[in-house]
Amino acid sequence: MNIVLCCAGGFSTTMMMEKIKDVIRASARLNIEDFTLKAISADMLQEETEPIDVVLIGPQIAHREEYIRGILEPRGAAYAIMDKETYGKMDGATALKMALIADRKAHMKGA
Template structure:
Protein backbone atom coordinates (compact mmCIF):
# COMPACT_ATOMS: atom_id res chain seq x y z
CA UNK A 1 0.00 0.00 0.00
CA UNK A 2 1.46 3.34 -1.03
CA UNK A 3 1.49 6.20 1.41
CA UNK A 4 -0.02 9.29 -0.21
CA UNK A 5 -1.28 11.06 2.94
CA UNK A 6 -0.20 11.08 6.56
CA UNK A 7 -2.02 13.35 8.99
CA UNK A 8 -0.71 12.87 12.54
CA UNK A 9 -2.31 14.26 15.68
CA UNK A 10 -0.12 14.39 18.78
CA UNK A 11 -1.95 14.86 22.06
CA UNK A 12 -0.63 15.76 25.48
CA UNK A 13 -1.85 17.64 28.52
CA UNK A 14 -1.89 21.15 27.05
CA UNK A 15 -0.40 20.57 23.61
CA UNK A 16 2.83 22.42 24.46
CA UNK A 17 5.35 19.65 25.06
CA UNK A 18 4.37 17.89 21.86
CA UNK A 19 4.74 21.17 19.93
CA UNK A 20 8.52 20.71 19.92
CA UNK A 21 8.04 17.17 18.61
CA UNK A 22 5.80 18.45 15.80
CA UNK A 23 8.61 20.75 14.66
CA UNK A 24 11.15 17.91 14.69
CA UNK A 25 8.82 15.53 12.85
CA UNK A 26 8.10 18.15 10.18
CA UNK A 27 11.84 18.74 9.71
CA UNK A 28 12.40 15.03 9.17
CA UNK A 29 9.49 14.81 6.72
CA UNK A 30 10.65 17.86 4.75
CA UNK A 31 14.17 16.44 4.43
CA UNK A 32 13.04 12.92 3.50
CA UNK A 33 13.31 12.01 -0.16
CA UNK A 34 10.87 9.11 0.30
CA UNK A 35 8.20 11.40 1.80
CA UNK A 36 8.51 14.27 -0.71
CA UNK A 37 5.25 13.38 -2.49
CA UNK A 38 3.27 12.57 0.65
CA UNK A 39 0.64 15.00 1.97
CA UNK A 40 1.88 15.38 5.54
CA UNK A 41 0.15 17.29 8.32
CA UNK A 42 1.37 17.07 11.91
CA UNK A 43 -0.26 19.00 14.74
CA UNK A 44 -0.34 18.92 18.54
CA UNK A 45 -3.43 19.60 20.62
CA UNK A 46 -4.52 19.08 24.23
CA UNK A 47 -5.96 15.64 24.92
CA UNK A 48 -9.15 17.27 26.18
CA UNK A 49 -9.80 18.58 22.67
CA UNK A 50 -9.35 15.23 20.90
CA UNK A 51 -12.98 15.05 19.71
CA UNK A 52 -12.66 18.49 18.09
CA UNK A 53 -9.69 17.54 15.92
CA UNK A 54 -9.60 13.77 15.43
CA UNK A 55 -11.66 13.62 12.22
CA UNK A 56 -8.96 15.54 10.32
CA UNK A 57 -6.20 13.04 11.16
CA UNK A 58 -5.20 9.51 10.20
CA UNK A 59 -3.47 8.51 13.44
CA UNK A 60 -3.35 9.73 17.03
CA UNK A 61 -0.16 9.62 19.08
CA UNK A 62 -0.29 10.24 22.82
CA UNK A 63 2.53 11.87 24.78
CA UNK A 64 3.99 9.39 27.30
CA UNK A 65 3.02 11.68 30.18
CA UNK A 66 -0.63 11.06 29.21
CA UNK A 67 -0.40 7.26 29.28
CA UNK A 68 -2.72 7.20 32.29
CA UNK A 69 -5.50 8.58 30.06
CA UNK A 70 -4.98 6.08 27.25
CA UNK A 71 -8.18 4.10 27.95
CA UNK A 72 -10.38 7.21 27.72
CA UNK A 73 -8.53 8.50 24.65
CA UNK A 74 -8.77 5.08 23.00
CA UNK A 75 -12.55 5.13 23.46
CA UNK A 76 -12.72 8.44 21.59
CA UNK A 77 -10.39 7.21 18.84
CA UNK A 78 -12.48 4.04 18.44
CA UNK A 79 -15.61 6.15 17.82
CA UNK A 80 -13.82 7.65 14.82
CA UNK A 81 -12.09 4.41 13.79
CA UNK A 82 -8.62 5.96 14.24
CA UNK A 83 -5.53 4.11 15.45
CA UNK A 84 -4.00 5.45 18.66
CA UNK A 85 -0.72 4.66 20.43
CA UNK A 86 1.45 6.10 23.16
CA UNK A 87 4.68 7.62 21.85
CA UNK A 88 7.79 5.68 22.86
CA UNK A 89 9.06 7.50 25.95
CA UNK A 90 12.72 7.10 24.97
CA UNK A 91 12.10 8.66 21.55
CA UNK A 92 9.96 11.36 23.11
CA UNK A 93 12.58 12.26 25.71
CA UNK A 94 15.32 12.37 23.05
CA UNK A 95 13.03 14.41 20.75
CA UNK A 96 13.64 11.80 18.05
CA UNK A 97 11.21 13.06 15.44
CA UNK A 98 12.41 10.50 12.91
CA UNK A 99 11.52 7.49 15.02
CA UNK A 100 8.17 8.96 16.00
CA UNK A 101 7.35 9.81 12.38
CA UNK A 102 8.28 6.24 11.42
CA UNK A 103 5.95 4.92 14.15
CA UNK A 104 3.13 7.10 12.77
CA UNK A 105 3.73 5.74 9.26
CA UNK A 106 3.64 2.17 10.56
CA UNK A 107 0.38 2.91 12.41
CA UNK A 108 -1.17 4.25 9.23
CA UNK A 109 -0.01 1.30 7.11
CA UNK A 110 -0.89 -1.38 9.65
CA UNK A 111 -3.68 -3.56 8.32
CA UNK A 112 -6.86 -3.46 10.36
CA UNK A 113 -7.60 -6.66 12.23
Protein backbone atom coordinates in the same frame (compact mmCIF):
# COMPACT_ATOMS: atom_id res chain seq x y z
CA MET B 1 -1.77 11.67 6.31
CA ASN B 2 -3.28 13.61 9.19
CA ILE B 3 -1.26 13.16 12.38
CA VAL B 4 -2.32 14.65 15.70
CA LEU B 5 0.11 14.74 18.60
CA CYS B 6 -1.44 14.81 22.08
CA CYS B 7 0.02 15.64 25.45
CA ALA B 8 -1.25 17.28 28.61
CA GLY B 9 -1.15 20.84 27.26
CA GLY B 10 -0.01 20.55 23.64
CA PHE B 11 3.26 22.37 24.33
CA SER B 12 5.87 19.62 24.30
CA THR B 13 4.13 17.89 21.41
CA THR B 14 4.50 21.10 19.42
CA MET B 15 8.28 20.65 19.69
CA MET B 16 7.96 17.01 18.62
CA MET B 17 5.73 18.03 15.72
CA GLU B 18 8.44 20.37 14.44
CA LYS B 19 11.02 17.57 14.71
CA ILE B 20 8.76 15.29 12.67
CA LYS B 21 8.31 18.01 10.04
CA ASP B 22 12.11 18.38 9.86
CA VAL B 23 12.44 14.62 9.20
CA ILE B 24 9.79 14.72 6.46
CA ARG B 25 11.39 17.73 4.78
CA ALA B 26 14.83 16.07 4.85
CA SER B 27 13.50 12.82 3.38
CA ALA B 28 14.00 12.00 -0.28
CA ARG B 29 10.95 9.72 -0.20
CA LEU B 30 8.41 11.74 1.79
CA ASN B 31 6.65 14.93 0.77
CA ILE B 32 5.61 17.46 3.43
CA GLU B 33 2.48 18.29 1.39
CA ASP B 34 1.25 14.73 2.05
CA PHE B 35 1.15 15.36 5.81
CA THR B 36 -0.91 17.49 8.13
CA LEU B 37 0.43 17.68 11.66
CA LYS B 38 -1.22 19.25 14.67
CA ALA B 39 -0.31 19.34 18.37
CA ILE B 40 -3.13 19.62 20.91
CA SER B 41 -3.94 18.75 24.48
CA ALA B 42 -5.73 15.44 25.02
CA ASP B 43 -8.72 17.37 26.36
CA MET B 44 -9.15 19.01 22.93
CA LEU B 45 -9.18 15.72 21.02
CA GLN B 46 -12.93 15.22 21.39
CA GLU B 47 -13.54 18.60 19.74
CA GLU B 48 -11.21 17.96 16.79
CA THR B 49 -13.34 18.10 13.65
CA GLU B 50 -10.68 17.45 11.02
CA PRO B 51 -10.15 13.86 9.89
CA ILE B 52 -7.47 12.05 11.89
CA ASP B 53 -5.40 9.14 10.61
CA VAL B 54 -3.09 8.71 13.59
CA VAL B 55 -2.71 10.17 17.07
CA LEU B 56 0.70 10.11 18.73
CA ILE B 57 0.27 10.20 22.48
CA GLY B 58 2.90 11.71 24.75
CA PRO B 59 4.17 9.32 27.43
CA GLN B 60 3.08 11.65 30.22
CA ILE B 61 -0.58 10.97 29.35
CA ALA B 62 -0.28 7.24 28.60
CA HIS B 63 -2.64 6.68 31.53
CA ARG B 64 -5.38 8.32 29.41
CA GLU B 65 -5.15 5.66 26.69
CA GLU B 66 -8.64 4.26 27.32
CA TYR B 67 -10.18 7.75 27.09
CA ILE B 68 -8.31 8.49 23.87
CA ARG B 69 -9.12 5.10 22.34
CA GLY B 70 -12.82 5.76 23.05
CA ILE B 71 -12.63 8.91 20.95
CA LEU B 72 -10.59 7.42 18.13
CA GLU B 73 -12.18 4.00 17.56
CA PRO B 74 -15.49 5.35 16.24
CA ARG B 75 -13.50 7.53 13.83
CA GLY B 76 -11.36 4.64 12.63
CA ALA B 77 -8.19 6.47 13.67
CA ALA B 78 -5.07 4.69 14.84
CA TYR B 79 -2.86 5.72 17.74
CA ALA B 80 0.51 5.01 19.27
CA ILE B 81 1.97 5.95 22.63
CA MET B 82 5.43 7.43 22.27
CA ASP B 83 7.96 5.91 24.64
CA LYS B 84 9.79 8.13 27.13
CA GLU B 85 13.15 7.78 25.38
CA THR B 86 11.82 8.83 21.96
CA TYR B 87 9.90 11.70 23.52
CA GLY B 88 12.71 12.82 25.80
CA LYS B 89 15.18 12.94 22.91
CA MET B 90 12.58 14.61 20.67
CA ASP B 91 13.37 11.89 18.11
CA GLY B 92 11.17 12.95 15.22
CA ALA B 93 12.28 10.08 12.98
CA THR B 94 11.22 7.41 15.47
CA ALA B 95 7.97 9.21 16.26
CA LEU B 96 7.13 9.43 12.55
CA LYS B 97 7.94 5.75 12.14
CA MET B 98 5.56 4.96 15.02
CA ALA B 99 2.78 6.93 13.30
CA LEU B 100 3.35 5.23 9.95
CA ILE B 101 3.37 1.77 11.56
CA ALA B 102 0.20 2.47 13.57
CA ASP B 103 -1.54 3.67 10.39
CA ARG B 104 -0.41 0.64 8.41
CA LYS B 105 -1.57 -1.76 11.16
CA ALA B 106 -4.97 -0.07 11.26
CA HIS B 107 -5.34 -0.43 7.49
CA MET B 108 -4.31 -4.09 7.65
CA LYS B 109 -6.96 -4.75 10.31
CA GLY B 110 -9.61 -3.05 8.23
CA ALA B 111 -8.66 -4.87 5.04
